[in-house]
Amino acid sequence: MSNRKSLHFAMFHVFGSCAVTPHFAAYLGGSMANATIKYSKRLDVLPPYLFAQIDTLKAEKEAQGINVIDLGVGDPDQPTPPHIIDSLVRAAHNDANYRYPSSEGMLSFREAVSEWYAKKGIAIDPAREASALIGSKEGIAHLPLAFINRGDKVLVPDPAYPVYRIATILADGKPISMPLTADHGFLPDIDKAVNDAKLLFINYPNNPTAAVADSDFFKAIVDYASDNDIIVCHDAAYLELTYDGYVAPSFLSTPGAMNVGIEIGSLSKTYNMTGWRIGFAVGNADVIAGLRKVKSNLDSGAFQAVQEAGIAAMTGPQDTVEALKKLYLGRRDALVDGLRNIGWSVDKPKATFYVWVPVPDGSSSLEFSMRLLNAGIVVTPGIGFGDHGEGYIRFALTVPVSTIEEAVKRLQEVI
Ligand SMILES: Cc1ncc(COP(=O)(O)O)c(C=O)c1O
Numbered sequence: 001m002s003n004r005k006s007l008h009f010a011m012f013h014v015f016g017s018c019a020v021t022p023h024f025a026a027y028l029g030g031s032m033a034n035a036t037i038k039y040s041k042r043l044d045v046l047p048p049y050l051f052a053q054i055d056t057l058k059a060e061k062e063a064q065g066i067n068v069i070d071l072g073v074g075d076p077d078q079p080t081p082p083h084i085i086d087s088l089v090r091a092a093h094n095d096a097n098y099r100y101p102s103s104e105g106m107l108s109f110r111e112a113v114s115e116w117y118a119k120k121g122i123a124i125d126p127a128r129e130a131s132a133l134i135g136s137k138e139g140i141a142h143l144p145l146a147f148i149n150r151g152d153k154v155l156v157p158d159p160a161y162p163v164y165r166i167a168t169i170l171a172d173g174k175p176i177s178m179p180l181t182a183d184h185g186f187l188p189d190i191d192k193a194v195n196d197a198k199l200l201f202i203n204y205p206n207n208p209t210a211a212v213a214d215s216d217f218f219k220a221i222v223d224y225a226s227d228n229d230i231i232v233c234h235d236a237a238y239l240e241l242t243y244d245g246y247v248a249p250s251f252l253s254t255p256g257a258m259n260v261g262i263e264i265g266s267l268s269k270t271y272n273m274t275g276w277r278i279g280f281a282v283g284n285a286d287v288i289a290g291l292r293k294v295k296s297n298l299d300s301g302a303f304q305a306v307q308e309a310g311i312a313a314m315t316g317p318q319d320t321v322e323a324l325k326k327l328y329l330g331r332r333d334a335l336v337d338g339l340r341n342i343g344w345s346v347d348k349p350k351a352t353f354y355v356w357v358p359v360p361d362g363s364s365s366l367e368f369s370m371r372l373l374n375a376g377i378v379v380t381p382g383i384g385f386g387d388h389g390e391g392y393i394r395f396a397l398t399v400p401v402s403t404i405e406e407a408v409k410r411l412q413e414v415i
Helices: 003-016 023-027 051-063 082-092 107-118 138-145 162-171 215-228 285-298 303-317 319-341 365-374 400-415
Strands: 128-135 155-160 174-179 197-203 232-233 261-266 281-282 356-358 393-395
Touching: 023 082, 051 365, 082 303, 107 128, 107 162, 107 281, 107 400, 128 138, 128 285, 138 162, 138 232, 138 261, 138 281, 155 162, 162 197, 174 400, 197 215, 215 232, 261 285, 281 285, 319 356, 319 400, 365 393, 365 400
Parallel strands: 155 174, 155 197, 197 232, 232 261
Antiparallel strands: 128 281, 261 281, 356 393
């Protein structure tokens, strides 16, 4: 071994394996006593991230040798379309893409987003009214930091994607629940909402309820927001995943929407790109400016090669989206028809890849989900999405029809 190699070897064994002796640590000027680690109050009040907990329980069952069918987390099982991957590969060979991107995204990416909206009849100025996001979760998580002061109220749907509430808490804001109930079509009753909030989150097609909203609902939101000076953030992660000829409207197609808020889009579900981390925010230029200011101080943007792939996704052939919708439609029908056949009362969703089902036997959503887990089926308990999710479980259609059929068989044996 050369001297250099042996030094490297020794350092690896000292540092790499963390075998730092007290004597050696003292020599380095350190101490072996653990510092007392105190988390911030805002971290202390955060619930554990639901899906991480479910993953742990699932892993425990698998370790016991149980073959688990995972209808829990909404992560597509299908591959990203090849033309999008090819675009990434080409862009990954371009030296220009190795440098820091701008946090608001390449102009060409924002132009592609603008082109995408133009097809919906909505004009977006790529210079001022659009920003790339490192996945839509990132934009949602950062938005309250731009507008919320300590104690400011933020209206969040309940049940909902947990990040609206968590992002509000991280910005020291106060989340105010807007119940989504079956008797109101899982739309918030905006007449009952407080009028002194600063920000409001909505999400249609909806996760977890799979409900859809029409333009009258969006008009009521725009009126309410402009009367009360409330910023609207519409999370449109599932806008393109619709069935039976239904087309989900963009919030920005509502007259006046551009004056009150933004829409957050995601490439994750439409193009099976959850791992790529790419999305966008579009809408009111002042809101986008606030979000961009936060982002420019906290992140350095999405890898440009991923943005190139995003451009390929949005401007390229859309037949893969049609094929994906067909695939989910078959799964939706297999699950809903299967559940109906075993006596459950289930609505067929018009959009998303979720099915939101009342717990059939009156037990709590957590108890029921645990029973299903013991039978080798992971579903998400409604309570994990908020208090008003109690009484429901959510199925994600992210497994093949044959697996869904097997899940229904197992369900029949459990209840
Ligand atoms: C409603 C909703 N919004 C946003 C996201 C985050 O998506 P992205 O992968 O773009 O961060 C999800 C992911 O499941 C979601 O369900």
